Amino acid sequence: MAAHLKKRVYEEFSKVVQIPHEEAPAKKLRLSKPSKSAALHVDLCKATNSTDALQYLLQFARKPVEAESVEGVIRILLEHYYKENDNSVRLKIASLLGLLSKTRGFSPDCIFDDAINTLSNENSHQVLAQLLGTLLVIGTQLPESPAVRLRLTEVACKHLSDTHFGVRNKCLQLLGGLGVADAPLLKDGEGSSSSSGAVREVQTIISDYFADQDPRVRTAALKAMLQLHERGMKIHQIIYEQACRLLSDDYEQVRSAAVQMVWVLSQLYPESIVPIPSSNEEIRLVDDAFGKISHMVSDGSWTVRVQAAKTLGSMLQVSPHFLEQTLDKKLMSDLRRKRTAHERAKELFASGEFSSGRKWADDAPKEKLDTNTVSLIASGACGAFVHGLEDEMFEVRIAAVEALCQLACSSPSFAEKCLDFLVDMFNDEIEEVRLQSIHVLREISTHITLREDQLDTVLAVLEDSSRDIREALHELLCYTNVSTKECIQLALLELLKNLNKYPTDRNSVWKCLKFLGSRHPTLVLPLVPELLSTHPYFDTPEPDMDDPAYIAVLVLVFNAAKSCPTMPALFSDHTFRHYAYLRDSLSHLVPPLRLPGRKQVYSLDSVDSDAGSGSVESAQLFLQQSLHRVSTIQNLETPGGQDLLDFTIRDLQRLGELQTELAGAADFCATYLRCQLLLMKALQEKLWNTAVPLCLKQNVTATAAAQQIVEETYKLEFLYSGLENRQVATIHHVRLQAKALQLILTARTRQGLDPLVSSEKFLQEVESFQRQFLPELPHLQDSFAEKLLELMPRLSSCKPVELVKILQATLRQSGVPQLRLPERIHRATATIIEPTGESDNPLRFTTGLVLALDIDATLEHVQNPQNTVKVQVLYPDGQSHVIHPKPADFRNPGPDRHRLITQVYLSHSAWTEPSQIEVRLLLAYSSASSSPSKSMTGWSDSFDGPPPPEPAVEGTIPFSKAVKVYIMPKPARR
């Protein structure tokens, strides 16, 4: 009874605890409110001169002010503002007003009028500008209201004629940020004529300042116009001409803004017609704008050049005729037309002879040019990209390459044309540019077929010492179409050379050849005898199976053979044997082949190859059926349920192995079902009815199971990408069940934690579950959670013992919620390529110093690997280190694929023998980051709300196989 009473007390106390916890900050606020403003007031009154006052203000600005006291503070500041004579102090006050009105939770409408009033008798230009800036802040804080906007527009217009550039700047900003379109014009047009004069069209007002004498004001006017556009106002076409004039402004910031303006207009009115000055022709506006912006690519200022080059990329509506001019730079030499090197290369190629190099005067000009037709200042787009790609600043070059990419993606004919230029960029002096151009070429490679001479240039880069470049190039070759069998041979030759020079590129080269083979089966076919060095009469020696170069050739041939049934006839005996070996050892590179006369292989492989695309669907069907079958299990005590689960899990695992497309989904289901199975087993122990002291042993297994389920649920939640909220709810549900199980077990053993605390925690978890997954609850019918939530009112008031009993019963009766699979679900995987773990030579290093271990791994389906992927190093003595790789170590070679190339520093005290350490990759997770609770609960005052009920669980999941590395720290020699 005493114990019972005590519990009651605790219970009540625990309820009380929450309330003061929530109210505590509120109380503090009330206390601080008067003190804050009062203190400021006192300080400002104390200030004898302006320097002091400024000091006080500066100090004051460092501390945050609560939303409630902002208004008071502002009143005091305003009061001082009127008294103050010193400009700098007034300026500071004005800027403080702006800062304060940004305080969260404070609505500045109460000070709006006051702020406007301050403008009326201000003489200092700087202060005026600052006040206008403050108004802009206030205006943006206030909700959309036409009256306020109108008022601010009027204010801005009034001060636009100020002589100081800063004031005009701010006015234009105000107009741009808050100016209202023609709505006031219509309303006031007839009404009060006085204000209609002030409220002209905002755009006309702003465009008047395009011709201001101060470049800063001109820039501000252009920016304001751009902002109007961003706010969804339609910019008039009249502006176009004015903006074009500003393209030749003396000041770079004006030109830069003008480029943007012209671009915006070209996107708004692409099809309207503009006249060409000095002739009576007319062209489309977008073409005209394109020409003008192209012109800016040879501007004097590199920032403008970057801007222009970037902008060009997004002008996709431009007509192809103009587009192709950007790559055209008419060459002439002594007034005679000369062909470009590109053209010459093409011609040589067409004539059958490969470029043997340039001879003295082989670029001798051919036709005589008419001097009148040569246009030196290229009108319009001429040669814009030629200039951009040759620019001095690599920023411009990169921008030009990117723009080329965008334009080429939308126009295949342009892609064809820009190929030569992109290939030239492979030779840039800055690696970034080279890399970027390789990537770009990859992106547009669907449109193009490489000529032999182009391929030759591309392949020359394979010898680059930078790994990134080489790999990007391999990636490019995977997607490239080539035209002749010579090309294939050339590519193979260069790749083998590369392999020879950089053996670490093995995997990448093989993969590259795989795609090359499967893309060009017909081109590979005539090469096969040569590649496999077969002879019609003589047996040739059997090549070494471990030679990476030989494997590379085989990969190429086998992949080509897949879609070329006549090829296997050319294979010699050992080739078939090697095929069988490679098919097993490198199954991801070697496709299943239908080989004649090899019944075994044929029948085995036919499962895979016959089914083809259909197999995915049938596997999908199988998956669905399995899940459906499982769903017949009513609750965790259904007889035979365990066996069914066992079988299904086994089926799914096998399915995952067979069907790589469904591996993620199958794995996910299997893991989920395993959780259920574990739960079922734990509950079905007969222990529940036996007395407490007897079941200690069984308890251990159940506890372990519960623990394992919790861990598995984290894996389910964080290891798989493509989960929807519904699946997350299901996972959380399982976790809840596991937690319940844990609670029951602790309650029964009564060891460790106070059951009161843990039950309290459990209830909180249930609540947060409910909050988080409210929309998902209907899907969880008849489940544990639903039943629990029904009983919730009772649970929260009852005693722990009772709670445990209820839980136990619910747990056992609840059904298995059916798992619905999302469209695409992928398991995050990681493979460590380097170190391979095969080396028998220990890496030796002196103790106390560090050993840098190169790690090279591919990650698939990992979102945001920069934050989540860690490297773990396990030493034989049980020490473990977790290393966070630098964000720059992650590369992104393709969608959903990442590559980690990093160095891990190891160090240890001396060992007598070399020993192995384990290296593996971990996926770090944190439940706080993933839970969508914050947005859904709708707490407006989240910044000082109660702490989240569920403390963030952080942990790591190992998601790669551990690789063993042999190391040997030697004792330091003295």
Added chain:
Amino acid sequence: MPEIKVTPLGAGQDVGRSCILVSIGGKNIMLDCGMHMGYNDDRRFPDFSYVTQNGRLTDFLDCVIISHFHLDHCGALPYMSEMVGYDGPIYMTHPTKAICPILLEDFRKITVDKKGETNFFTSQMIKDCMKKVVPLNLHQTVQVDDELEIKAYYAGHVLGAAMVYIKVGSESVVYTGDYNMTPDRHLGAAWIDKCRPDILISESTYATTIRDSKRCRERDFLKKVHESIERGGKVLIPVFALGRAQELCILLETFWERMNLKAPIYFSTGMTEKANHYYKLFITWTNQKIRKTFVQRNMFEFKHIKAFDRSYADNPGPMVVFATPGMLHAGQSLQIFKKWAGNEKNMVIMPGYCVQGTIGHKILNGQRKLEMEGRATLDVKLQVEYMSFSAHADAKGIMQLIRMAEPRNMLLVHGEAAKMEFLKGKIEQEFSIDCYMPANGETVTVKTNPSVPVDMSVNLLKREMALGGPLPDPKKPRSMHGTLIMKESSLKLVSSEQALKELGLNEHQLRFTCRVPLQDPHSDSETLHRIYTHLKSLLKGYTIQHLPDGTVMVESIVIKVSSSAEDANAKILLLSWSYQDEDLGSFLSSVLKKGLPKM
């Protein structure tokens, strides 16, 4: 009318011995002082007697500016300063100042020691001459004297090449020297701001050429070298010691680095090492890539390029050798060439133009058997390649520079006359500005229209401000009344009252009177009234008064009517106005001459 005079002493419709005299705002400036490579007689140097027959040049020149260190731009400098005599300042950029004496000394050695010329400048003269040099920094405005200021802009071309902006008062001239608008492996592109000079004096070496992309040429060059090295061949690249040689070094060095190649690269001659040292120092003058990476590694500290020794030429295995001189006419490059010419695996790459008669020119034209001295013949089996790497702006580049600087007049030098003619036409057509191309000794005179700054009294300004217009717009001209006082070379604009006061003069009123005959049957007063109503309807916004004393006042113009004695209908109108109202007055008289409208 003030004018700027430009006289090329050299490089007028010609390439070589650049030397241009400019007279601007009473200052005389010599731009560049080069020698001509093609001559060995007096025509080698500019004709300084044009400036003064005898005696020193110091009195006639305010300063000398050297654009870059090539001998055709600075070769005559010691001759001019020491032998002809000039003690004034010589301006050049820091790298030019550092490298120039090396080249001059080399030039002197060749002419005096090898060719045995006498009456040539000595080493001491070069030193003395360099003492007169004042170094320039980029974009630094240097005040030569109170009125003359100069400013250097980056020109690409070679290390330290500069364009100069020369300004006296509001007149200005830009001289480009040699420049390059496309960046290369070690230098950036020329750049100038919109300085709107009165004359832009530009080189025009490639006036009729539009060049191909640099990348193609680079790629070709690298590919050829690479292929030859892979075959195990030796590659000879004859170069002149400075400029292109460094560019090619950088190109090969980075390529070796990128491709992980091991074959050695050698660079001959000691002079180059000295020059390379300066390239290392003047990193700020190089291009973006070198500037940005020099903290990790100075690109001119070559890792793969080593000094050449004569014995290395016989070493087995592949190698690349840079050797001087560039046209294979003598020296080390020729020796190596002779050694390697017999093997078809080897290769020689000519990176520049070769003068007729040199071995370089012969082999480029496909000659396979060369006659050497002593009747020996040399079979040329090695491959011969030509790669042009030139660092002058092409026609497009010149136009681009004009667009950047927006000059009022254009003047072309340093190019061939026929090619200039073409470019001149293009410039006049595209920019509609005058373009000149004087020959040597020919003077071009350009009239300028300099703005004369005048002090304006504040009172007058305020009064004018009050009259109208919300903002003073400096871009729009505005007329105003005032009195200009010129006193001791200072100009002042004051109101007329103040001027009178200052000069102690009395004000005189000047009135125009005019009689207009008018046929009007009405009485005088009625006519006057009709005039009044007529003008009232005509001139809106003016104050028109009908005074009781029988006059009509329009502003300050008085109109009276008197009828002649003989004909009552013929009236004479008397108009009188002060000269300030001249406009209105003459307008009124013309209106009244037309007569009054019929009632």
